[in-house]
Amino acid sequence: MAHKKVWAAALAALLGGMPAACDEPPSPEERGLAIAREHCASCHAIAADDENALPEAPAFRDLGARYDVGLLEEALAEGIITGHPDMPEVELDPEDIDAFIAYLRSIQAPR
Template sequence: MLLALAYAPPASATDARVGRGRTLVQTNCARCHAVGRVGASPLREAPPFRELHTRYPVEDLAESLAEGIRTGHPGMPEFRFDPDQVDALIAYLKSLER
């Protein structure tokens, strides 16, 4: 247990990453997806982000987010994020699992 705590990022760093991820999804994704803990997606085919972890580990999205995610619902634009943005997006998606 102590070993895990020694390697865990400080709560403020984690909170900051989650906040950056939240901003990214609100800016880029909320037009189609429900990006919070409640609510329906504006585009019915776009899954709510709070449910993604029930389909697969959200960490699996990291490569697609960095290389250019092109799949998803019909008409989804291609997004490509830098490594820090990917880290923030994954941190935000993981925060929705709680």
């Protein structure tokens, strides 16, 4: 019985020193997707293959056909404001902006 306790303690010590997969921070793209889900998905198609909830809202996968998505950095830092009342003002911190833009770049449709 004491032998099992020693092995159990050794295994617990070994596993306790190893990072668990769920402890890894999300990639910038994963964080960017989470931001898009929170702030944008109620109107925009935010993935590479979903549909817009609001037909007039541009799909995020098509933004690169209009302009370089990196140009959104300043607008996101200052708070995107549009001429229509349904779009909320969204202001992100620099780390979230980088993650959001990384996500946008990752889903752009080929030109």
